[in-house]
Each structure stands twice: as structure tokens, then as C-alpha cells.
Amino acid sequence: MLLAFDTASPTVTVAVHDGSDVVAELAGESGMRHGEELAPLIDRALRRAGVVPADLSAIAVGVGPGPFTGLRVGLVTARTLGHVLQVPVHGVCSLDVLAIHAVAAAVVDSPFQVATDARRKEVYLASYDERARRVDGPVVERPAVVATDAPVVGEGAALYPDAFPNARGPLRPSAGYLARAVVGEYAEILDPEPLYLRRPDAEIPRAPKPVS
Amino acid sequence: MRDEPLVLGIETSCDETGVGIVRGHTLLADAVASSVEEHARFGGVVPEVASRAHLEAMVPTIDRACETAGIALADVDAIAVTHGPGLAGALLVGVASAKALALGLGKPLYGVNHLASHVAVDQLEHGPLPEPCLALLVSGGHSSLLRVTDITGDHGDGAGVDPMGATIDDAAGEAFDKVARLLGLPFPGGPHIDRAAREGDSVAIDFPRGLTSRRDLERHRFDFSFSGLKTAVARWVEARERSGEPVPVADVAASFQEAVCDVLVRKALDAAQADGIEDLMIGGGVAANSRLRAMAEERAAKVGVRVRVPRPGLCTDNGAMVAALGSTMVARGRTPSSLGLPADSSLPVTDVLAS
Numbered sequence: 088m089l090l091a092f093d094t095a096s097p098t099v100t101v102a103v104h105d106g107s108d109v110v111a112e113l114a115g116e117s118g119m120r121h122g123e124e125l126a127p128l129i130d131r132a133l134r135r136a137g138v139v140p141a142d143l144s145a146i147a148v149g150v151g152p153g154p155f156t157g158l159r160v161g162l163v164t165a166r167t168l169g170h171v172l173q174v175p176v177h178g179v180c181s182l183d184v185l186a187i188h189a190v191a192a193a194v195v196d197s198p199f200q201v202a203t204d205a206r207r208k209e210v211y212l213a214s215y216d217e218r219a220r221r222v223d224g225p226v227v228e229r230p231a232v233v234a235t236d237a238p239v240v241g242e243g244a245a246l247y248p249d250a251f252p253n254a255r256g257p258l259r260p261s262a263g264y265l266a267r268a269v270v271g272e273y274a275e276i277l278d279p280e281p282l283y284l285r286r287p288d289a290e291i292p293r294a295p296k297p298v299s
Numbered sequence: 300m301r302d303e304p305l306v307l308g309i310e311t312s313c314d315e316t317g318v319g320i321v322r323g324h325t326l327l328a329d330a331v332a333s334s335v336e337e338h339a340r341f342g343g344v345v346p347e348v349a350s351r352a353h354l355e356a357m358v359p360t361i362d363r364a365c366e367t368a369g370i371a372l373a374d375v376d377a378i379a380v381t382h383g384p385g386l387a388g389a390l391l392v393g394v395a396s397a398k399a400l401a402l403g404l405g406k407p408l409y410g411v412n413h414l415a416s417h418v419a420v421d422q423l424e425h426g427p428l429p430e431p432c433l434a435l436l437v438s439g440g441h442s443s444l445l446r447v448t449d450i451t452g453d454h455g456d457g458a459g460v461d462p463m464g465a466t467i468d469d470a471a472g473e474a475f476d477k478v479a480r481l482l483g484l485p486f487p488g489g490p491h492i493d494r495a496a497r498e499g500d501s502v503a504i505d506f507p508r509g510l511t512s513r514r515d516l517e518r519h520r521f522d523f524s525f526s527g528l529k530t531a532v533a534r535w536v537e538a539r540e541r542s543g544e545p546v547p548v549a550d551v552a553a554s555f556q557e558a559v560c561d562v563l564v565r566k567a568l569d570a571a572q573a574d575g576i577e578d579l580m581i582g583g584g585v586a587a588n589s590r591l592r593a594m595a596e597e598r599a600a601k602v603g604v605r606v607r608v609p610r611p612g613l614c615t616d617n618g619a620m621v622a623a624l625g626s627t628m629v630a631r632g633r634t635p636s637s638l639g640l641p642a643d644s645s646l647p648v649t650d651v652l653a654s
């Protein structure tokens with residue numbers, strides 16, 4: 088029994104997979120209130136699937152890239168639950184989840200890219216072959232620098248049509264596909280470490296300003 | 300003692316990842332991982348750096364606390380967590396981890412106020428808190444005077460934790476950090492000023508006492524201000540440097556520290572007397588300052604006020620203080636918080652327990 092969730096996009100997504108299929112999938116309200124939404128969604132998804140936490144045998148979590156605060160909510164939840172339940176925690180790049188979803192839904196049939204919103208007028212971007220295997224990235228970049236006519240999956244493409252005219256759905260990661268990818272063993276499993284891609288904003292202060 | 304609740308508390312409101320475990324009011328473990336060294340070169344806490352460090356330290360710190368306490372997570376009866384006030388991103392790491400513990404263990408969750416936790420921690424050292432008592436909380440993030448009539452908050456009876464005064468500009472600990480920088484002492488400034496001051500003359504320089512003039516006392520009798528003091532120190536040091544004379548670091552540190560402690564203690568005792576409260580609790584990182592502790596005890600004794608100050612390790616931010624407050628919540632049968640508990644960076648001090 089696998090619990091999967093992703094908090095790397097504005098929509099919190101949670102799913103439960105029983106080994107043969109996704110038996111519950113829920114999404115938050117896209118309000119960037121990941122800290123409030125995730126735990127109740129997990130609780131509801133488990134109830135809907137008719138399981139208790141002790142029934143879980145593994146946890147899968149999207150490791151980004153994505154806005155840091157929400158991303159950490161997912162990762163610390165996964166790590167803590169994994170620790171409490173003594174079950175493994177599998178990390179998957181959130182862009183890979185979108186790629187796997189796009190190929191499964193047959194919206195792409197040739198090499199493509201996945202782009203999500205990195206804010207600050209940038210996108211998180213990675214390149215995939217036609218079977219959703221990541222061949223390059225993820226990186227964080229300005230859309231103009233990585234503009235392409237190739238198919239681009241994800242919200243980043245929809246946000247910057249000038250750079251990515253060939254935009255495709257889905258827009259945001261789905262925990263159902265995250266779960267399927269892990270159970271079906273076609274996801275590259277990573278440590279549950281966040282893919283920040285950016286250094287923290289921090290300036291070393293200058294010498295104190297004179298006051299008089 | 301076996302019947303008392305076993306509570307695990309999590310604190311991540313600033314740069315310390317704290318996990319404490321208590322049974323009743325007995326401290327079993329107080330594990331703290333600090334990212335202070337990563338912030339030192341920035342001269343202050345960088346929120347994103349703190350949040351990243353919390354994520355990395357969270358599970359290992361929980362593990363360390365359980366090991367020290369000699370308990371298994373499954374033994375825990377309740378989880379308590381600071382859900383505000385503090386740095387939003389930092390708080391969220393602790394809150395999310397606490398929810399995962401509550402969810403995974405099937406145990407109640409208590410989202411509690413950081414400031415009330417600083418008060419509650421004293422129960423681990425000096426037993427049940429007298430109610431009412433007056434709490435003076437001083438740290439890098441807060442400087443407030445609180446009237447505590449029910450440490451678990453107001454539950455419809457009007458008792459609770461009420462602010463009597465607070466800083467109108469810098470927190471006391473912030474002033475320590477800034478003055479330390481002026482004097483070329485490392486961050487965080489508190490312990491370094493304290494040490495330097497021991498060699499200095501506390502009456503060498505007459506630094507201003509904020510909000511103590513008659514006019515200020517009318518509007519701000521129990522409030523604090525430290526930004527004028529900080530500027531006065533900066534001016535004094537600059538004048539000294541301009542005239543080519545060496546800066547007497549120990550004397551400046553001692554005189555500055557004396558000015559801060561004088562105002563804190565004076566106002567706290569004034570508030571205690573005004574309200575007829577006989578117990579003064581001092582908490583927060585600045586409560587570790589040796590001069591503040593000595594001055595408070597000396598002056599309080601003269602006016603018949605008892606002083607309670609936890610040992611320095613419990614004054615700074617830690618998980619044990621959160622566990623201590625959580626334990627009181629359980630003991631008094633308070634209703635646990637929901638799994639939808641938000642992190643609230645500007646949580647008012649009166650909101651002690653989240654719904």
C-alpha cells in the first residue's frame with residue numbers, strides 16, 4: 088500500500104495505490120496553503136481508500152523543483168511519516184511525474200520538455216525522450232533562454248506562450264501518476280531531498296552605517 | 300509518574316530545530332540542532348537558510364530526542380508544536396512534521412504559541428507555574444510583559460495570557476546583536492556582550508533608558524524601546540573612533556547591558572506591583588544574561604516579588620518548552636488542534652492554543 092503526494096506546484100495532490108491501481112486521489116484548492124492542506128488531504132485519502140497509516144508499506148513524494156516553502160511541507164511530511172511508520176520514502180522529480188503523465192495520456196509521442204512555474208519570471212525545465220525518460224535538467228531558467236518549438240508540458244509552457252508556442256497538458260503534477268510510476272517501477276527514484284536549484288536569498292551585510 | 304502524559308514538542312520558529320520530550324513536568328529529552336553558524340556571516344537569521352536547515356535536522360532531531368528519553372515514538376501520548384509567531388517558512392517545517400507524527404501515530408496534536416511556551420518551560424525546572432504570574436519574555440525576536448492567569452489560554456473564563464507591554468521597535472536581543480557588531484563582537488551578540496561586560500564598568504557611560512521619561516510613561520508605562528539606545532551606543536562609539544581614541548569595549552558593553560537590564564527589570568517590577576502579582580517569570584534567550592538574572596533577583600527581593608528564571612539552556616528556543624506547554628494542555632483537558640492547523644507568523648500572544 089503506497090501513499091503518494093506532491094507539493095511542488097500550487098496544487099497539493101495526494102493518492103493511495105494498493106499495488107494494482109490508484110484507489111484514492113485528492114487535490115487541494117490551489118491556494119498555496121500546502122501546510123494547512125496536506126495532512127487533512129492525506130487523512131481523507133487514507134479513509135477513502137479504507138486504510139490506516141499502519142497499512143502503508145511505502146511513501147512516494149515529489150521532490151520538486153518547486154516553490155521552496157510548499158516543497159518542504161511535502162518532504163518533511165514524507166520523511167516524518169516514513170520514520171514513524173518505518174517504511175521507505177521514494178523521491179521522484181516532480182517534472183518527471185508530469186512527463187510520465189503526458190506520455191501515459193498520449194499528449195506527446197516525440198521528445199518533449201516539461202516546464203513549471205518557478206516564479207520570478209523563470210521556469211523549471213527538463214527534457215525527456217518519447218518514453219518520458221529525463222535526458223537533461225532540471226534547470227531553472229528564463230523562458231526566452233530556453234524557448235523551443237518542441238512540445239512543452241506543464242504550467243510553465245502555458246504561462247509563457249511566446250517562448251513555448253507548442254504547449255500541452257497536463258499542467259501540474261498528479262499524485263496518482265506519481266504513485267503509478269513508483270509502483271510500476273518506471274520512475275527514477277531519488278532520495279527525498281528537495282531539488283531547490285536556487286541558492287537561498289541572503290546578502291552578507293556591509294559594515295554598519297554611521298548614524299551621525 | 301507513569302500516569303502522566305508523555306508529550307513530544309517541536310519548535311522551529313527561528314533558527315533552532317528543537318524536539319523535547321516530557322512526562323508530566325519531568326524533562327526527559329531536549330534535543331536542539333542549531334543553524335546559527337550558517338547565519339553568523341550574515342549578521343542575523345536568514346529565513347530561507349533556517350528553513351532548509353530545519354528540513355534536514357527535523358527527523359534526526361526527533362530520533363535523538365527519543366533516544367535520549369529512552370522511549371519509542373509509539374509511546375508518545377500527544378504531539379505539541381509551535382505554530383507561531385515566528386518565521387513563516389521555518390514554522391511550517393515543524394508544523395508539517397508534527398502533523399505527520401500525529402497522523403502516523405494516531406495521537407492528538409496541540410498547536411501552541413511560542414511565547415506561552417517560553418513561560419511554560421519553567422514548570423520543568425521550578426514546578427507548577429503560579430497563576431497569576433507576570434512573565435518578562437526577552438529574546439532576539441520578542442520583548443514583552445505578559446500577565447499569565449491561565450497558561451493554556453482563555454477558555455471562556457477571561458483568564459489567559461494577556462499582554463501588558465511590548466517593545467515598540469527592536470527586541471532586546473536584537474539590540475544586543477547590533478551593539479555586538481558595533482563593538483566587533485560575533486553574532487549572536489548576547490553571550491559575547493555578557494562576557495565582555497564582566498570586565499567593564501557598568502556606570503562608565505550613561506546610556507539612555509528608553510520610554511522612562513514621565514511623558515513616555517503616560518502612554519508606554521510597560522512598553523520597551525531599544526532603538527534609541529542602540530543609536531546612542533553607535534554615536535558614542537563613532538565619536539570615540541573619530542577622536543582617534545580606542546573604544547573601551549568592556550565599558551561600552553557593561554554600560555549598554557546595564558541600560559537594557561535596568562529598563563527591563565524596572566518595568567517588570569512596576570507591572571508586578573501595579574497588578575499585585577508576586578511572581579515574576581523571566582524567559583527567552585536574553586534571560587540567559589547573567590546581569591539580568593542578578594539584577595532581577597536583587598531588586599525583586601526588595602519589593603517582595605519572587606523571581607523564577609529557568610536555566611540558560613531552557614531560556615533559548617527549544618522543543619522542551621513546547622512539550623511542557625503541550626503537557627499542561629493535556630493535563631487540563633484542552634481540546635486538541637485540527638490537522639488543518641496553520642503556521643501563523645504573527646500569532647497574537649493571547650492565542651495560546653490553536654483550534
Ligand SMILES: [Zn+2]
Pocket residue numbers: 413417438440583584615616
Ligand atoms: Zn523564542
